[in-house]
Amino acid sequence: MTTEPAPPPLAESVDYIRSLGKESAADVLRRAAATGRVAVQPRCGVGGHDAMRALLGTLADQARPDLLTITIDSHTRLGHFAQARRLAHLSPRELNGYPLVAHGWRRGRELNELVGVPVQIRHGSPDARLMFEVAVASGITSFEGGGISYNLPYSKDVPLADSLAAWAEVDRRCGELAALGVTVDRELFGTLTAVLVPPSVSLAVSVLEGVLAARAGVRCLSVAYPQGGHLAQDVAALRAVPVLARRYLPAGVEVHPVLHEFMGVFPRERGNAEDLILYGALVARLGGASKLLTKTYQEAFGIPDAAANAEGLRLAQRANSPLLGFLAVDEGAAAEELAWVLAEVAELVEPVLAERDTAGAVVRAFAAGRLDIPFSASRHARSEVIPRRDPTGAIRILAPGRLPLSPETVRRHRAQLRLGDGPPDLTALHLELTADINYFPLLFGEHRPAPAPRAAAPEAGVRASA
Amino acid sequence: MTTEPAPPPLAESVDYIRSLGKESAADVLRRAAATGRVAVQPRCGVGGHDAMRALLGTLADQARPDLLTITIDSHTRLGHFAQARRLAHLSPRELNGYPLVAHGWRRGRELNELVGVPVQIRHGSPDARLMFEVAVASGITSFEGGGISYNLPYSKDVPLADSLAAWAEVDRRCGELAALGVTVDRELFGTLTAVLVPPSVSLAVSVLEGVLAARAGVRCLSVAYPQGGHLAQDVAALRAVPVLARRYLPAGVEVHPVLHEFMGVFPRERGNAEDLILYGALVARLGGASKLLTKTYQEAFGIPDAAANAEGLRLAQRANSPLLGFLAVDEGAAAEELAWVLAEVAELVEPVLAERDTAGAVVRAFAAGRLDIPFSASRHARSEVIPRRDPTGAIRILAPGRLPLSPETVRRHRAQLRLGDGPPDLTALHLELTADINYFPLLFGEHRPAPAPRAAAPEAGVRASA
Amino acid sequence: MQQHDAAPRVVILGVTASDAHAVANHLIAHALRGHGFTVVNLGTCTPVSEFAAACAAHPAAEAVIIGSVNGHALEDLRDLRDAKATGAIGCPVILGGNLSVGSTKDEGVHSRLYDLGVDRILEDPAELPGLLDEWRARRSAVWSRAAS
Amino acid sequence: MQQHDAAPRVVILGVTASDAHAVANHLIAHALRGHGFTVVNLGTCTPVSEFAAACAAHPAAEAVIIGSVNGHALEDLRDLRDAKATGAIGCPVILGGNLSVGSTKDEGVHSRLYDLGVDRILEDPAELPGLLDEWRARRSAVWSRAAS
Numbered sequence A, B: 001m002t003t004e005p006a007p008p009p010l011a012e013s014v015d016y017i018r019s020l021g022k023e024s025a026a027d028v029l030r031r032a033a034a035t036g037r038v039a040v041q042p043r044c045g046v047g048g049h050d051a052m053r054a055l056l057g058t059l060a061d062q063a064r065p066d067l068l069t070i071t072i073d074s075h076t077r078l079g080h081f082a083q084a085r086r087l088a089h090l091s092p093r094e095l096n097g098y099p100l101v102a103h104g105w106r107r108g109r110e111l112n113e114l115v116g117v118p119v120q121i122r123h124g125s126p127d128a129r130l131m132f133e134v135a136v137a138s139g140i141t142s143f144e145g146g147g148i149s150y151n152l153p154y155s156k157d158v159p160l161a162d163s164l165a166a167w168a169e170v171d172r173r174c175g176e177l178a179a180l181g182v183t184v185d186r187e188l189f190g191t192l193t194a195v196l197v198p199p200s201v202s203l204a205v206s207v208l209e210g211v212l213a214a215r216a217g218v219r220c221l222s223v224a225y226p227q228g229g230h231l232a233q234d235v236a237a238l239r240a241v242p243v244l245a246r247r248y249l250p251a252g253v254e255v256h257p258v259l260h261e262f263m264g265v266f267p268r269e270r271g272n273a274e275d276l277i278l279y280g281a282l283v284a285r286l287g288g289a290s291k292l293l294t295k296t297y298q299e300a301f302g303i304p305d306a307a308a309n310a311e312g313l314r315l316a317q318r319a320n321s322p323l324l325g326f327l328a329v330d331e332g333a334a335a336e337e338l339a340w341v342l343a344e345v346a347e348l349v350e351p352v353l354a355e356r357d358t359a360g361a362v363v364r365a366f367a368a369g370r371l372d373i374p375f376s377a378s379r380h381a382r383s384e385v386i387p388r389r390d391p392t393g394a395i396r397i398l399a400p401g402r403l404p405l406s407p408e409t410v411r412r413h414r415a416q417l418r419l420g421d422g423p424p425d426l427t428a429l430h431l432e433l434t435a436d437i438n439y440f441p442l443l444f445g446e447h448r449p450a451p452a453p454r455a456a457a458p459e460a461g462v463r464a465s466a
Numbered sequence C, D: 001m002q003q004h005d006a007a008p009r010v011v012i013l014g015v016t017a018s019d020a021h022a023v024a025n026h027l028i029a030h031a032l033r034g035h036g037f038t039v040v041n042l043g044t045c046t047p048v049s050e051f052a053a054a055c056a057a058h059p060a061a062e063a064v065i066i067g068s069v070n071g072h073a074l075e076d077l078r079d080l081r082d083a084k085a086t087g088a089i090g091c092p093v094i095l096g097g098n099l100s101v102g103s104t105k106d107e108g109v110h111s112r113l114y115d116l117g118v119d120r121i122l123e124d125p126a127e128l129p130g131l132l133d134e135w136r137a138r139r140s141a142v143w144s145r146a147a148s
């Protein structure tokens, strides 16, 4: 690692991007949407540069994904560049991702040129301005993040105003690139804290980030939604994305629904993990996702090796099988979930969008708990909203905290959770929540279920029958 | 390979089988049927004994199938034991299966003891009497075959009367074993010549073999049906098995529907082959098969290596996923196919069963073409029946030859094939048949389709849309 | 052993001794008949001796066309060397199919098959008529040279 | 540094510096509170210096309980050796989570973590109350021996 020259001026990077002659991520997504295929993409990042080259090469060879990824390590995500650089030097295997800023844009170009498909940067940085410059200089124009979704799940104490401002800069840069003829695909991390995230909370955050991004000049948005595990609910959430886009985003912006294969606690047994991987892929197909981010059978254990990663991709690709035309979702149930989630998103975002300064309104709403996420990593969300799974496995809102949900919505969730009127028993709740978090391992019989909760027990439904 | 001692007396083998303390194949099938799981089994056989040990070990380890197989080589199948023995000695890799008779029952026991699950012998021998003795002495009590289904697809000039007599001996031996308390699972090879086999032809042969086997004393029958490729038709064929069993077989006989993953020309591209493997497994689930025989992504090329075999098993096992409860077949279409296939089987088997000497009646019917199979390897079937795929991909009967199908049945098939009244144009037919045989490679776009046929072209349907 | 162009062109077709795969055999027979050949189809499971007997019965046969897909070509054709050497099979032998066991193919098998007396290994049955025509033209050329 | 049994039992809880995984932290805090502990929860992304500052602010803390699941435990706890050596962190340190990068774990990492000053590595958070009770009992035994 020698000293890195500053990234070249934008116009030069634009020329470089053109000279690559590659499809852009936006092109791939557009083609997927047009043909009804789901584009498939892994997460992948290791600390060493040569190891990263090998990883990308293996995945491209063995699994032919539609897009590839550079997943960034945690130090770089948090802006601890010196630490990342030191480890990249001394002990790259101890990094849980590729330290792009440390390796620099010339190595970024090398990685980009290594593979025929577009590459995306996936990270989790509240302030990604420098990383974005390095990415663009590397010729990479697909970039995940957002001022809310890359703050609250990813850091403890970065004020939302700061992360929103930093991401507004990135998004304006996307506008400049658009003016120069380069469309940046900006994926919004609707996955948030990944565990029991109510679909309306995920989508509301993405709508707000999308509105801000579009205003700043972004022209291609991928709205990621984390598979929760309930078929109709997940399909509805994906189908909500284009509806919400028409409702809240300007017409000139392309919007792609993206599914993240289950992002919570994964089963440990290989076969069970693979069942879940396939299920996620089928959900992406049924929900009309343009893209799917895959998991691997090693998810429960640690960062996967290349072979496991390739196998996860290959399994997920089966969802594009022309032989599965007979797959169908219960359309009635999906329509009902869709109507509910659209109404809830409206209840959450419309008060914020009604204010003049949207970014400021977002900051104030989170401070006041009128926007909120469960299990926040950050102090800047209250995490007063408490999710639970209903007896069918769908993620519902047990306690809305201060979310401005209508009484009707709140009542519906409580009814779906078979709740009485009294306050929840906190000890029981803890056990129940743990069971809900461990939903899939339990469904596969991997753990003994947590002691029977004292509150209303689940009745029929997937879990009960497993 | 030393000189093999004669197999021990039956009672001694029975003691040995008991001493193994293993579940029998019949137990595994019963458990699968009871729990609604599909038991999964590979085909596997290599020439060398150590190589065979390694193969079984690898498959058991890497894929944990519910049953394992010893697939026998072609020389042994045809009774060319000396040739098989010579190759087992000199060049075992040149054998396309495990020469069990040459290796002998003591090595058979070794293989059987190597794995925890029951082992089946799959071969294709018109006369399997010696092999059956070796199998039983090896403690193996799951044995594929039948006097029709292991003759016509597997040899050129063995009279049906001879193969029926040889298999009657095997089946009587099963009766003796039943009397000693050992249930032999006898799988009937309804797959026949595997290519474009009309479901009613497959099922009719199995009904007749089943009737003969039950009379001889067999107590557990697996009725194998080869996936044809059309969902409703395949599901209906599997669902027909228990109905036919109730109709034509004595009540004391257990009958299990078994699906053979697509047995015809496989796609060559790995992903396409894997799409087909998964599809087959899902058909088994939807059709209520007790067992599934898997294929591998190397099917188009040759006998698979152990790793590919294990991957095929693992992919097929996904069909047992508890997350796929939402899968459904068009029940109306399946019910219609079921009614049709039951009627056709009745038209084919009832005249034969009406005669006093069933085996003799079978011989006479094949000689006269009143029973028939397409693409026979044997001179003892006429192969006047000509199958074709209809525009939806279902396998229909273009020309019934001398099959005693009702005029109504014949008319329906012709209508499904969109045929006029004139005789078929033979050159066009050849091209069309070739296209039907290459259905899946073509569906996946692997070959350029054969030149447009001159007869009625397919209209809507799977193929057209691929 | 001169031939009239008008005489029916005969070929002998079959599948190797241990091989019961019938479908390609059915289709190839049909296609060759469509090209005007008289096909003596011995079908599946045909040992070399049976091919030789057919050659004796059909001395005008232009070629023996053998399919083998079960991987046993080498073993099943062991007797071919003798049959060719003794003239029991006098006409050229064309072989096609899946010629060895396993999913990765060792091209050494082809030279061993040529050593046994196979004259041409083809991949695609569609090449058969062209090859037969080419050989006939070359035969005619030889004969006319002999005649001149 | 004697303690009254009636006094609230304090523990310091947090996740390592580069690690934003919050769920286990939320659940462990809740469970320990359920067991009667006063939990000073520093949350995610907590550098060693912040644990040390909490120790200074809460001298009665029985333990520092650290989670790390993103694989960066070794790097994130580099400063622990100094903090323990200087007494900046005086109470025992319990560590749990997913302690190294990758899907196959090298147990050498555990000894390196013990070298850094970790006192106990646990798998299951449910073992925490038992361990804390055991340590308290052993501390009491030491004190009573000192008092006698």
Ligand code: B12
Pocket (backbone or CB within 6 Å): B043, B045, B071, B072, B073, B074, B077, B096, B097, B124, B152, B153, B154, B191, B192, B193, B194, B195, B263, B264, B265, B266, B298, B299, B300, B301, B302, B303, B304, B375, B376, B377, B437, C018, C019, C020, C021, C022, C023, C024, C025, C027, C028, C065, C066, C067, C068, C069, C070, C071, C072, C094, C095, C096, C097, C098, C099, C100, C101, C102, C103, C122, C123, C124, C125
């Ligand atoms: C249908 C089938 C069967 C049917 C056959 C029914 C019948 N009697 O015809 C059944 C189920 C009975 C069967 C049995 C067996 N089969 Co099988 N079968 C197939 C399958 C699925 C399709 C074959 C077919 O009909 N294709 C359609 C025809 C038109 O094409 P083709 O035969 O492949 O031939 C093409 C070329 O080879 C070439 N060709 C063929 N002959 C000739 C001749 C000439 C002169 C030329 C130029 C070209 C040529 O042109 C054809 C068109 O492209 C293939 C796998 C596949 N391809 O997907 C396996 C396959 C051929 N079978 C195989 C084997 C080994 C067997 C068994 C020995 C069982 C076993 N151990 O697995 C037994 C055979 C027993 C015996 N005594 O021979 C192997 C061969 C393995 C190898 N070479 O390494 C294959 C490849 C499957 C595999 N991957 O393991 N089989």
Ligand code: B12
Pocket (backbone or CB within 6 Å): A043, A045, A071, A072, A073, A074, A077, A096, A097, A124, A152, A153, A154, A191, A192, A193, A194, A195, A263, A264, A265, A266, A298, A299, A300, A301, A302, A303, A304, A375, A376, A377, A437, D018, D019, D020, D021, D022, D023, D024, D025, D027, D028, D065, D066, D067, D068, D069, D070, D071, D072, D094, D095, D096, D097, D098, D099, D100, D101, D102, D103, D122, D123, D124, D125
């Ligand atoms: C949800 C999740 C996320 C969410 C976290 C949201 C949030 N802020 O909380 C999101 C999506 C944001 C995320 C991000 C990342 N994640 Co993450 N994530 C998970 C996942 C799926 C579940 C974690 C979880 O919440 N589990 C539920 C809780 C209750 O259990 P737990 O955290 O696993 O902890 C258990 C034990 O470890 C132990 N334990 C934990 N802490 C402590 C403390 C003590 C004292 C004790 C005794 C025990 C203990 O007890 C718990 C219960 O059994 C796991 C994989 C899995 N397990 O299935 C990956 C996983 C932990 N993540 C991982 C990684 C690497 C990351 C990223 C760095 C991205 C990347 N490179 O892939 C970033 C983190 C960035 C950062 N700065 O840290 C890796 C860790 C890899 C490794 N060690 O080799 C995992 C294993 C996934 C994988 N296979 O790659 N992640």
